[in-house]
Amino acid sequence: MPRGTNRNLPKSADLLLAKDELLAGRRVVVASSAGRRLGGKAGTILGPGATATQVKILLDGAKRYITLHVRYVDLLKSD
Numbered sequence: 001m002p003r004g005t006n007r008n009l010p011k012s013a014d015l016l017l018a019k020d021e022l023l024a025g026r027r028v029v030v031a032s033s034a035g036r037r038l039g040g041k042a043g044t045i046l047g048p049g050a051t052a053t054q055v056k057i058l059l060d061g062a063k064r065y066i067t068l069h070v071r072y073v074d075l076l077k078s079d
Helices: 013-019
Strands: 027-030 042-048 054-059 066-069 073-075
């Protein structure tokens, strides 16, 4: 198990409900709880991650995508 894995995180049914809204092409912003480096950055969802609670996101100005847990992703409000 990787050193940074925290198995004590609470499990929430809301995470799976939010996953239905996180479709490819949607604009998102990374939550501040993701840390100082990533918090507040905007990007576009490319698709699902390796697990049911992950998504691949291409941040604005980035060359490669990152995979984040859905708890660190907030949808941008559409105009």
